[in-house]
Amino acid sequence: MLNIFFPKLCRGCHKELGASELEICAVCRHELPLACFHASGSDEMLQLFYGRVPVVNATSLLYFKKNGLTQKFVHALKYKKGKKIGLIFGAWLGEELKGIEAYKEIDMVLPVPLHKKKLRERGFNQVEGFGKEIAKALEIPYVDDVLVKVTPTKSQVFKERISRIFSQEEVFTVQNAHKIAGKHLLIVDDIITSGATLESCSLKLLKAAAVRLSFATMAITK
Numbered sequence: 001m002l003n004i005f006f007p008k009l010c011r012g013c014h015k016e017l018g019a020s021e022l023e024i025c026a027v028c029r030h031e032l033p034l035a036c037f038h039a040s041g042s043d044e045m046l047q048l049f050y051g052r053v054p055v056v057n058a059t060s061l062l063y064f065k066k067n068g069l070t071q072k073f074v075h076a077l078k079y080k081k082g083k084k085i086g087l088i089f090g091a092w093l094g095e096e097l098k099g100i101e102a103y104k105e106i107d108m109v110l111p112v113p114l115h116k117k118k119l120r121e122r123g124f125n126q127v128e129g130f131g132k133e134i135a136k137a138l139e140i141p142y143v144d145d146v147l148v149k150v151t152p153t154k155s156q157v158f159k160e161r162i163s164r165i166f167s168q169e170e171v172f173t174v175q176n177a178h179k180i181a182g183k184h185l186l187i188v189d190d191i192i193t194s195g196a197t198l199e200s201c202s203l204k205l206l207k208a209a210a211v212r213l214s215f216a217t218m219a220i221t222k
């Protein structure tokens with residue numbers, strides 16, 4: 001009955017959702033621009049890391065363009081608490097990855113963390129649902145107490161500036177390194193643009209333990 005007065009709307013086109021549709025209508029689902037490098041075998045995302053950090057697999061579910069359809073869903077997820085979108089994208093990508101040989105040897109999923117101040121403001125890490133659904137599909141653990149985002153100290157800011165001019169001052173640190181020793185990690189994030197965030201996380205993880213790294217994101221900027 002409630003739906004008559006408060007119909008659930010698609011987060012992309014704002015049309016009313018059908019009974020079997022959740023957050024994304026069938027039309028938008030069909031129109032979302034797929035990246036899916038795991039399926040095509042394209043090294044488009046891997047190329048971003050050549051010469052920066054060794055990466056085993058890298059894939060993204062969707063392409064992201066400014067003002068495009070993907071942006072509407074990612075914005076809903078980030079700013080309008082459309083938390084379920086993360087779950088949907090994660091389940092979607094997880095379902096695909098579990099059938100692919102290269103992703104079968106991954107041991108655990110690690111989310112790119114939010115700073116705890118940001119976490120307080122937003123109330124949740126927008127990649128959590130995405131990462132948990134991928135972990136569920138691959139039947140591996142989701143580990144969110146290893147990679148931590150911290151406020152850079154003055155000396156870290158200085159070092160980061162030297163290594164990468166005008167970095168966004170994203171500083172990650174690794175704790176509980178014993179949990180990841182010898183493991184193949186799938187690091188998940190929402191949108192990849194230059195790859196700087198994933199690179200920064202990876203360098204910290206590689207320094208802390210002998211790990212292999214793969215990446216999966218909701219979307220990649222085109």
Ligand SMILES: [Zn+2]
Pocket residue numbers: 010011012013014015024025026027028029
């Ligand atoms: Zn729609």
